[in-house]
Amino acid sequence: MSDTDRPALTTAPHMYLHYCEETDCNEWGSWGNSPSSAAPTRWWCFEHFPHKSYEQEQRRDRSR
Numbered sequence: 001m002s003d004t005d006r007p008a009l010t011t012a013p014h015m016y017l018h019y020c021e022e023t024d025c026n027e028w029g030s031w032g033n034s035p036s037s038a039a040p041t042r043w044w045c046f047e048h049f050p051h052k053s054y055e056q057e058q059r060r061d062r063s064r
């Protein structure tokens with residue numbers, strides 16, 4: 001994949017271009033999830049995102 005095929009984003013420096021990591025899926029990975037603070041965040045599109053883990057994250061957020 002060449003850089004010219006990617007959209008030019010000018011967001012914060014820590015943000016980087018990430019697509020859904022599902023094989024053969026070319027959707028934008030706008031849904032990130034990290035199993036732990038030591039693991040790198042993984043990204044999926046809405047369709048492929050592991051929603052069960054996401055709901056657990058939401059519950060943790062509410063208990064803060």
Ligand SMILES: [Zn+2]
Binds near residue numbers: 022025044047048
């Ligand atoms: Zn996907």
